[in-house]
Amino acid sequence: MRVLVTGGAGFIGSNVIRALIDEGYRAYCLDDFSHADFRNIYELPCDVITADIRDGSVFKKLPRLDAVIHEAAVTDTTIDDDNKMMTVNLGGFKNVLEYCFKKKIPLVYASSAGVYGDGPSPMKEAQTPHPLNIYSYSKLMCDRLAGAYFSRRGTPLVVGLRYFNVYGPGEYHKGVSASMIYHLYNQMKSNKNPRVFKFGEQKRDFIYVKDVAQATVSALRMKKSTIMNVGTSFARSFNDIIKAINDVLGKNLSPEYFDNPYSLVYQNHTEADIARIKNALGFKPRYSLEEGIGDYIRNYLDKSL
Incomplete structure (x- = not known):
């Protein structure tokens, strides 16, 4: 076909x-x-x-x-x-x-x-x-x-x-429109505190x-x-993402919260x-948030694929 x-x-x-x-x-x-x-x-x-x-x-x-x-x-x-x-x-x-x-x-x-x-x-x-x-x-x-x-x-x-x-492999060229997971990984890989909108409890249905x-x-x-x-039918918070990335990288970086400049046109919850x-x-x-992030980081991002 x-x-x-x-x-x-x-x-x-x-x-x-x-x-x-x-x-x-x-x-x-x-x-x-x-x-x-x-x-x-x-x-x-x-x-x-x-x-x-x-x-x-x-x-x-x-x-x-x-x-x-x-x-x-x-x-x-x-x-x-x-x-x-x-x-x-x-x-x-x-x-x-x-x-x-x-x-x-x-x-x-x-x-x-x-x-x-x-x-x-x-x-x-x-x-x-x-x-x-x-x-x-x-x-x-x-x-x-x-x-x-x-x-x-x-x-x-x-x-x-x-x-x-x-989110997942192949999004690297997207710049600002790449996934939150991709951006947070890049910050945390460089030992920077991950920056998210206050207070990290916005929830999205993240699918690999x-x-x-x-x-x-x-x-x-x-x-x-x-x-x-x-x-996936599950809404997960930005704080959940930070924890999952910390776990994969073996780090314990705390989030830095800031005001959302797009608050009037921003989806705070998707499920x-x-x-x-x-x-x-x-x-x-097939992939939970933690499993997807683990596969993404170990098999792609950490290998710069």
Whole structure:
């Protein structure tokens, strides 16, 4: 089976390609390398297509494909360029949707738990969305566009995956938008006190990227179109992260708390209800927060991979 991954050189996309290859798929990576890192894929036996998803003509030149996994997006929630966020995330997604509907092939795409904003937890797919920033809004618009396409045309399969707070190997190029776990590790590895927003009790549903990649590839087996959460169903605090990193590094560094400058547009609590994906695919995360952080540090960060 031949599967194209847009944004395939990025953080989640490259992990999805690795999971596809491990399961015997032939993987194609489409990326413009503006928000990606070739080091994420240089060891992977995949075909690389350098292109921008905003360019509709790109999709006229693609090889024969059996499915598309769409990961390409601008993901920095602090970005000031709203136009770029919308043209890439929504405009590019529309091109991908149109291609998949014309070719009648399945599409699995990355949505985001950001669409829930500060809504009640555990967060369920059917609850009222409340995006707090332009990134989350762009993802909500993608969900609505996918729903409109499916309602109007019926086929093919379209599955949206609302990723919660993903961390793990391959995020190193992301800068400020890399995970809290990555940033805290870098501080603590240098024997600096980890800096977190007051008082470290904000809670997120942190999910290891290996679990996310597995869920994404598994979604190709879905029989009907839907939107599903991809999380662990457990909300863990920033203080929990600090303790887990301390334990792996053998340190005892205390947190340094500071005011949150993004308090008006910040999700203080995320927690996924994963009943839908569990029932549909039997999905169960393999890694707890402590296990994921341990694997990430020992097998990647400490080896500078």
